[in-house]
Amino acid sequence: MVKMGYVWDRTTEFLGEHGGTILPLALLAIFVPSLISAVVTPLQEEATGVNQLLYALISLGAAVLSLWGQLAVTAVAIDPAAARAAPRVASARLLPAIGVYLIVMLIALAGLLPIVALVGAANIDVVAMRAGQMPTITPATGGAIALYALVYLVALLFLVARLLPVSAVIVSERRGIGAIGTAFRLTRGLTWRLFGTLLLYGVVTLVVTMAVTGVFGGLLGVFLGNTGPLGVTSLVTAVASAVVSTALTVVALVFAAKLYVALQRGRGEPELPLP
Template identity: 40%
Template sequence: MVSMGNVWDRTSEFLSDNLAAVLPIALLGIFVPLVLIDNFGALQQGATPGLRLALSIGTIVATLLMIWGSLAITALTLDRAAARSAARLALRRFPAFLLVLLVMGLALFVLIMPFGVIMAVGGVDLTTVAPDAMPAMSGGAAAMLLLYLLMLLVVGLWLMARLAVVAPAIVGERLSVAAIARSWRLTRGVALRISGVILLYVVVSSIASSAARFGVGAILKLLIGSDPGVSIATVLTSIIVAAVSTAFTVLYAVFATKLFVALLAREGGRHEAVRAQ
């Protein structure tokens, strides 16, 4: 039986023993992209079309860098080798991970399609719906929309649990789309416990990020002042929020990898240390 408590203990032990190796990857591959993405979003306001395009491209590049950083943390956790080796391995497994993300993105698109169907049945003209406004619809359609949303949240949490070790499988076993089926098999019988951990993680990380953005951000704006768009206060706030988000991102990547190793042991298998190819 896989104990979530033991997996957390191994996660904490790894982070305390390997902080010096984790920190450079986390800073370059997660923290810096998060700061850039946050500030690029603020700069979009009132930007010229050319600048807006450049900022959008920069956001995509920063997002890809974050994916690489998370994979590098996974590689480092699987094999306590040098950070440079983990970075190279993450780069090699990067295309496979993007392919898996594409497949899962298409599946997510299928899951959210009923929202549009329900709104259309409720008399909503989807071509005129504002992205930041709730469209007017019949009471029955609104009830169906709420019911489907609740069902989707439950199903989504369960799917997150079943796919929790996709990234470690891609890196550690050098799989591609087959990593989805691999994760599905490994998490059989423990999805409920993993769901509880994921739910706790989402709640705690969301509260911490919100406190950093709105609590600390409000204090900085009062102390420093804030102009529209990017200012010293907003940049400092983005740095603090990025630091909190980086810590939780690293924590989850290490936890998922340690869970992968524990699930392999339960299966009767043994994790083969990641080797440079």
């Protein structure tokens, strides 16, 4: 049985020895897309017509570049000796990865259908909610929505836990949709341990992100004022948030890759070198 402590040790060891190797990839393909997304999102919310479509396309391009960067970092984490081949491997596995994550996203969205049905049955005005108006909800409906949302969140965490090594499978074993089944097979018997790890990671991410956003956004807002999405306060906060997001993402990617390698060894499966 693979222990999470062992995987974490391999993760910190890799980051200490090969941090400089993955830094250019992380800056170009994770930090930059994250910064673009942080800047574009508020602009997109205020835009209309063609501009809104343009911002949506920019966000989509940033998301694709980020996925490419995540695949490249995963490739390096699996086989540091093949670091030069990582960009080529990421390019070759990008389309299969997009297909796999679209399927997972559709599954996750399907799980939200009961909430949509409850909201529709209660005649809740979603547009008014987005405008800040609190709708009138009966206790029974509110309780049902809250209960299902909690169950959905737990189920989603379990799904993410079982699919934690899926990117490593896509990269190393050159699989497409079959990577989902392989990830489930590799993580069998580790669900609760991975669930706890993800829960802890989520709490740390939330706390750190809120702290950084509060420090930069709050303090700069006091001294410089709020000058809109493209003001100094917003831009500095976006940069700080992107730095934190990039660091946390790299740690998560390396951990998932080292988990995959450990699971292969633990189950007696041969390690597949990158092409």
